[in-house]
Amino acid sequence: MGSGRWSTNVYDAAARFRAATGASAFAYSDGGATGVHPALDPFGVTVRESRDSAEHPRSLAIAVLFDVTGSMRDVPRVLQAKLPQLLGLLLRKGYVADPQIMFGAIGDATCDRAPLQIGQFESDNRMDDDLGRILLEGGGGGQKTEPYELALYFMARHTAIDCYEKRGRRGCLFVIGDEMAYPQLKPAEVRDVIGDGLQGGVPVASLVAEVTARWDTYYILPAGASYVGDRQVLGFWRDLLGQNVIQLADLDAVCETIALTVGLGEDAINLDAGLTDLDDVGSAAGPTVSRALAAIGSGRRVLELAPPDMAVLDAAGLDATGPDAAGPEDLDGPGGNVRL
Amino acid sequence: MDGRHYIVCGMGFGDEGKGSVVDFLCSPGRPDPARTVIRFNGGAQAAHNVLTADGRHHTFAQFGSGSFTPGVRTHLPRFVLVDPLALAAEAGRLAAVGVPDALDRLTVDRDALLVTPYHQAANRAREAARGRDRHGSCGMGIGETARYALAWPGDAPRVADCAAPRALARSLGLLRDRLCDELGPLGGPSVDLLCDAYRAFADRVPLVDGGYLRRLLRAGPTVFEGAQGVLLDEWRGFHPYTTWSTTTFANAETLLAEAGETAVRLGVVRCYLTRHGPGPFVTEDPTLELPEPHNGTGTWQGAFRTGHPDAVALRYAAEVAGGVDGVALTHLDVAARHRLRLCRAYRTGGRTLSRIEPGPGHDLSWQERLTGTLLRARPVYEDPVGGDPAGGDPGRDWPGLFEDMLGAPVMLRSYGPTAAGKRGLQVTGRRARVAGATVAAAAASSG
Numbered sequence: 001m002g003s004g005r006w007s008t009n010v011y012d013a014a015a016r017f018r019a020a021t022g023a024s025a026f027a028y029s030d031g032g033a034t035g036v037h038p039a040l041d042p043f044g045v046t047v048r049e050s051r052d053s054a055e056h057p058r059s060l061a062i063a064v065l066f067d068v069t070g071s072m073r074d075v076p077r078v079l080q081a082k083l084p085q086l087l088g089l090l091l092r093k094g095y096v097a098d099p100q101i102m103f104g105a106i107g108d109a110t111c112d113r114a115p116l117q118i119g120q121f122e123s124d125n126r127m128d129d130d131l132g133r134i135l136l137e138g139g140g141g142g143q144k145t146e147p148y149e150l151a152l153y154f155m156a157r158h159t160a161i162d163c164y165e166k167r168g169r170r171g172c173l174f175v176i177g178d179e180m181a182y183p184q185l186k187p188a189e190v191r192d193v194i195g196d197g198l199q200g201g202v203p204v205a206s207l208v209a210e211v212t213a214r215w216d217t218y219y220i221l222p223a224g225a226s227y228v229g230d231r232q233v234l235g236f237w238r239d240l241l242g243q244n245v246i247q248l249a250d251l252d253a254v255c256e257t258i259a260l261t262v263g264l265g266e267d268a269i270n271l272d273a274g275l276t277d278l279d280d281v282g283s284a285a286g287p288t289v290s291r292a293l294a295a296i297g298s299g300r301r302v303l304e305l306a307p308p309d310m311a312v313l314d315a316a317g318l319d320a321t322g323p324d325a326a327g328p329e330d331l332d333g334p335g336g337n338v339r340l
Numbered sequence: 341m342d343g344r345h346y347i348v349c350g351m352g353f354g355d356e357g358k359g360s361v362v363d364f365l366c367s368p369g370r371p372d373p374a375r376t377v378i379r380f381n382g383g384a385q386a387a388h389n390v391l392t393a394d395g396r397h398h399t400f401a402q403f404g405s406g407s408f409t410p411g412v413r414t415h416l417p418r419f420v421l422v423d424p425l426a427l428a429a430e431a432g433r434l435a436a437v438g439v440p441d442a443l444d445r446l447t448v449d450r451d452a453l454l455v456t457p458y459h460q461a462a463n464r465a466r467e468a469a470r471g472r473d474r475h476g477s478c479g480m481g482i483g484e485t486a487r488y489a490l491a492w493p494g495d496a497p498r499v500a501d502c503a504a505p506r507a508l509a510r511s512l513g514l515l516r517d518r519l520c521d522e523l524g525p526l527g528g529p530s531v532d533l534l535c536d537a538y539r540a541f542a543d544r545v546p547l548v549d550g551g552y553l554r555r556l557l558r559a560g561p562t563v564f565e566g567a568q569g570v571l572l573d574e575w576r577g578f579h580p581y582t583t584w585s586t587t588t589f590a591n592a593e594t595l596l597a598e599a600g601e602t603a604v605r606l607g608v609v610r611c612y613l614t615r616h617g618p619g620p621f622v623t624e625d626p627t628l629e630l631p632e633p634h635n636g637t638g639t640w641q642g643a644f645r646t647g648h649p650d651a652v653a654l655r656y657a658a659e660v661a662g663g664v665d666g667v668a669l670t671h672l673d674v675a676a677r678h679r680l681r682l683c684r685a686y687r688t689g690g691r692t693l694s695r696i697e698p699g700p701g702h703d704l705s706w707q708e709r710l711t712g713t714l715l716r717a718r719p720v721y722e723d724p725v726g727g728d729p730a731g732g733d734p735g736r737d738w739p740g741l742f743e744d745m746l747g748a749p750v751m752l753r754s755y756g757p758t759a760a761g762k763r764g765l766q767v768t769g770r771r772a773r774v775a776g777a778t779v780a781a782a783a784a785s786s787g
């Protein structure tokens with residue numbers, strides 16, 4: 001309850017009023033901004049903190065960083081409009097008592113104006129303010145590679161989260177994108193973007209190991225992006241994150257997917273209960289989320305209850321009936337992701 | 341219909357069925373139906389349920405409950421507290437149930453007060469601080485908006501400010517600072533973001549001056565849709581379990597008088613009594629298990645409560661509302677299937693009370709004493725007449741009993757949630773006079 005929560009979203013309202021007049025809800029980007037908003041600039045930041053408070057005594061840090069380069073096409077705009085619903089969804093369903101959410105964005109380190117944008121952890125809709133300040137880039141491209149390693153470095157070295165420090169509970173990090181990271185973190189970029197002096201390059205696999213010590217890390221490859229279903233991209237992230245690679249066939253279900261993933265990690269629900277919850281709140285996202293989370297959710301279920309081929313059967317059945325099968329990778333079924 | 345304007349007002353604690361009555365008055369199946377719904381009190385905390393014949397449902401908050409009928413407009417005059425963010429959200433929900441153009445059918449008076457997320461945060465902070473002594477607020481910021489406008493009449497953000505960004509930023513900044521000074525950090529979106537959304541609202545929805553309503557009333561029949569019920573009125577309800585709004589016919593009559601028009605005063609009642617949240621409810625009976633598809637326990641309002649018909653409270657409501665011309669009696673289908681008892685008097689402190697004496701008006705200490713009396717009162721029931729006491733009482737003449745309680749003819753009877761379940765008010769060719777005798781004759785001939 002109380003100060004931190006709201007029922008009506010200011011972005012949704014502005015977007016709806018403007019729907020007929022054609023103006024954009026993303027005024028910071030569309031207003032001619034050419035650089036990172038000061039509030040989101042990672043340069044010189046010591047740590048972004050997610051802390052417990054009297055009002056939110058059991059904070060859980062949740063970070064959502066999305067690729068805003070050209071390969072993502074319209075996806076970042078949809079995310080800017082959808083993500084404000086995430087907090088409400090987590091709270092309504094009771095998946096997390098005190099979520100603290102941070103939004104951020106990943107651009108192109110070589111030619112973009114904003115290689116990394118990082119908001120604050122917030123328990124209320126001030127996080128929407130950060131979302132609206134994200135500069136949508138549109139640069140990059142061609143290499144099937146973006147500097148995700150910069151974001152991973154920031155999350156590994158420049159965050160401080162009470163859920164882990166006080167309770168040993170890892171935070172939840174979601175990276176939404178459609179490309180690979182560079183194999184090695186470049187000291188010059190770290191110096192330019194974050195301000196740290198590094199002695200040498202860091203392999204991305206070491207960064208992932210560092211991040212995942214404190215963050216349950218998921219990579220979401222959404223429909224609508226250029227490299228949806230791309231085997232090379234999916235393979236790259238599966239090598240690093242195992243089953244925590246999620247293909248999202250319907251971008252409208254992004255909040256539900258994140259919320260359910262968090263809920264599964266909190267052991268607040270199992271996948272079936274979560275899908276029932278989605279029905280209860282009137283969400284039509286059930287089939288999409290079910291498919292996206294088949295690996296994670298049924299992996300869990302396999303461990304607990306079912307014979308090992310269950311996950312593959314379930315996922316195949318869903319894929320066969322889904323109206324919007326995303327790409328060639330889907331033919332394999334997410335069974336290939338299950339880490340057992 | 342009959343070319344007349346109607347004022348629809350709940351005679352209880354809300355949830356009387358006003359939404360379905362307004363929907364019926366606008367329904368295209370009737371001759372000369374109302375073309376515009378005019379709200380005249382409260383704001384987005386209203387929750388008026390309408391179910392269409394083809395099974396669509398919407399809980400109307402700020403849009404008029406006639407909106408399912410294509411072309412029916414909504415006007416929000418200066419007495420309404422306007423929440424643009426909630427309007428956008430409601431327009432979205434309406435689009436999902438087949439009403440895609442709700443925003444295009446809306447006009448708003450420039451003098452109306454704005455309800456902002458800061459008011460809402462303050463509202464909830466105060467209500468939470470009351471703990472178990474909660475007043476049954478909806479947490480929608482209505483009371484906080486009224487309170488702030490009383491304290492700072494010149495600074496309170498109004499609808500007209502939405503089109504004046506600098507004035508708006510100033511008034512919103514002042515509001516946020518003052519509330520945070522009083523209550524501590526409240527959160528909510530930044531002033532800049534809020535200004536941006538309100539600007540979009542002003543660009544989209546026609547903002548009109550007070551003279552617009554006169555033209556609207558000249559253009560054709562309208563319905564004034566009241567929110568909540570007379571027993572929750574800020575001055576006549578049982579203080580402090582009231583709302584910050586005038587829930588009688590008064591605001592609507594003021595607007596009509598300014599335009600030189602008159603209207604039929606229609607009091608809506610269920611065959612039984614309900615109440616959302618805490619406060620006096622003499623005939624409450626938790627063992628009554630009546631169907632209630634759209635009302636649950638609200639986070640801020642508390643539980644939905646049900647009780648037997650209460651002649652004492654209803655008479656009081658009619659009296660303080662200044663009388664009604666006609667009654668719209670709803671939930672007759674429920675009354676036919678359940679054993680309802682009729683309370684004609686209260687026992688309190690060894691006395692029997694058959695009438696609640698209205699105070700002098702604008703006297704909250706009187707109202708508070710009344711609340712104390714009612715909280716101690718016990719109902720005196722008249723035994724049910726006929727029927728099967730364990731099952732229902734289909735033979736009982738509920739319309740006759742309610743005509744007696746409210747001193748006016750039952751003009752509309754409702755046996756179900758949709759317009760098809762309504763009987764009455766079908767008369768055509770009658771003139772627009774509103775005198776009680778005329779209305780009674782019309783009702784009688786409508787059979």
